[in-house]
Amino acid sequence: MDAAWLNPEEWTCSEGVQEVLLESRKSSTRLTYLAKWTRFSRWASERGISPLRSSIEAVLDYLLHLRNQGLAYSSIRVHLAAISAFHLLIQGQMVFSHDMMVRFLKGLERLFPQDLLKDFLYKREKGELLIQKSKRLKNNLLKQMQLSVSKDGFVHFGDTVMLLSPENNKSPTENYPAACGNLTLAVNPDDITVHTSESLQVPCGLSAVKSVNPVGRNAFRILSVEGNSMGEPIRFGQNFGLGATGGFTDQMLYLASDHKSFMRFAKKSYLQQVFLTDELSYLTCWQATFLDPQLRLEYEGFPVPANTKVLITHCHTNRGLAVPRNYWIRSYFGKEYEVICHTYLDSHKAEEDKNYWIIVTANPSDDGITMFDRPKPPSEETREREKNELYAGT
Template sequence: MAQNLYGPRVRMGNWNEDVYLEEEIMKDFLEKRDQGKLLIQKNRKLKKNLLRPMQLSITEDGYIHYGDKVMLMNPDHPALEEAGMFQRGDLSLCMAPDEIKVQLNDDFQVPCDVTAVEARQPVGRNTFVVLSAGKDATGQVVRYGQDFCLGLTGGFEDKMLYLSSDHKTLLKSSKKSWLQEVYLTNEVSHLNRWQAAFLEPQLRLEFEGFPVHANEKLVIYHRYTNRALVAHRHLFLRTYFGKEVEIAAHTYLDSQRVEKPKNIWIFVTGNPRDESATMLDMAKPRAEDTRAIEKAMGLDT
């Protein structure tokens, strides 16, 4: 009878190749970890920059200037159609990197999507810089009807993306509404230019050339396509940070030819009393009770 000469410790097959393969995998893992190239390290770095707290510019004269860091806020409005389907609250314009691209890179790729989210704190993904469209005009006042650009760094110091838009085509449009797309790109062109329009259409021509007030309602038009920036509160997108609202370029007018609340925006600046807050967080002074004075003057009729 043949005797079995092999014990349980005898290695058979391509055991040597398997050992070397495991060593190479571990070596590659340690090398990527030391260089910060692991997937979890890339995501943490990107998320850290996008959610990095930012400080908004503080305006002393109440106007918006070139070079100011601001937030673009779509204010809440009580008269919402089909309130159950709409996102309520003040919505902040922000960068929305694609989740698939985030999984592959530690840096956002262009063009990058733009969405709106209910956030009142300035961070890397929702803090914009007002830039001049032509020659450098840092420090000068932005005026109604004057071209300007909106840049965003995303929390990175050496990057600048510009809010842009272009005519919709069969291959290029917003994801939900199929209207004109708004996106962020690193290319400087005429597609980056925007204009601020006074809120009241009847006074819009008279305010042409006047300084743009900070923390007041206005309409932002795309210079090339003449479409207004809009927040679709009833259309939601799944992003890397969760469910957010779609942003597009389209002008919605009511029966009186006035832009609807979804087209209204505010340039939000910093709070001089608290560097980490915005002007929206300032407590409004209580209205003075004048009923006794009115009664004494016989005006309480």
């Protein structure tokens, strides 16, 4: 570990804590800061100044030196951030937040407003403005997605599907104040990410939304975690992963969960939380379980049917993916519902409908988008009645 990245107070922490503190900055940021700090150290050494213990006046002289060399205001701030990362505290303050430094930066803004305009035009041309990044993220999250078509009626590795929590059978009065209707599992980035990033950041949250149209937010890919070939049907009791791209082609996050702790739990229900991470591990393994507990063992190893109610269980914690429906959260996209990992059992020790899920695939015909939109075939009684009415009319 490089001592320059840690201040004296941080060096009193344990080695494990120091490693975590060092990872607070990305490797690319550390490389950039190191280059800027090397340049400042060279400038200070030429003038007989200690780079680590220089005065605030010396740092201001260096920044003014950079401005006289033609550096833009944004570049000067990067140099200042690098110096502040390495430099010792000055009068108990970091270099970046020192009172004199704040006044100096305000003065630069007023003396050289053309730098701000140049910086704005440059970022706009490169697509680096926050509003441009935010727009790209939202466009991808809401982009129309094409689900996979199941030719044999089963779910396969590599399929792009929706995970739908079907409408329960309770009456609105009994279900009050819970949400009625069908809900789909969806990516739910925090507001800061939506407004400042152009891609999904980890850890990323999830929620249940009322939209049943496949978009970047609620489309998931069935992944193999045990080396199974793509295209093979997944089976009851077999491990698989669930990946979310958020509409991006170069990014994949994985559905994960872990035991709740004092620091990690669902914000509304305080139960086991569900989140998205960027690496596959034992926390990202799931299994499909047959709905009827009396036939569960008999169906072990059979292919999982698509567009049919099943249970989705987290392998590590043995808890079911669930939507309680009475805990709603406020997101950038509006009112949505909390998704957790918890097995709800009724008086007969059978899972409740909060744990029911339908793995939805695409409709091969042109009549609808998904198989869930496809009209249900008439029952035997309905067909018999229509047949009798037809004969009676003739």
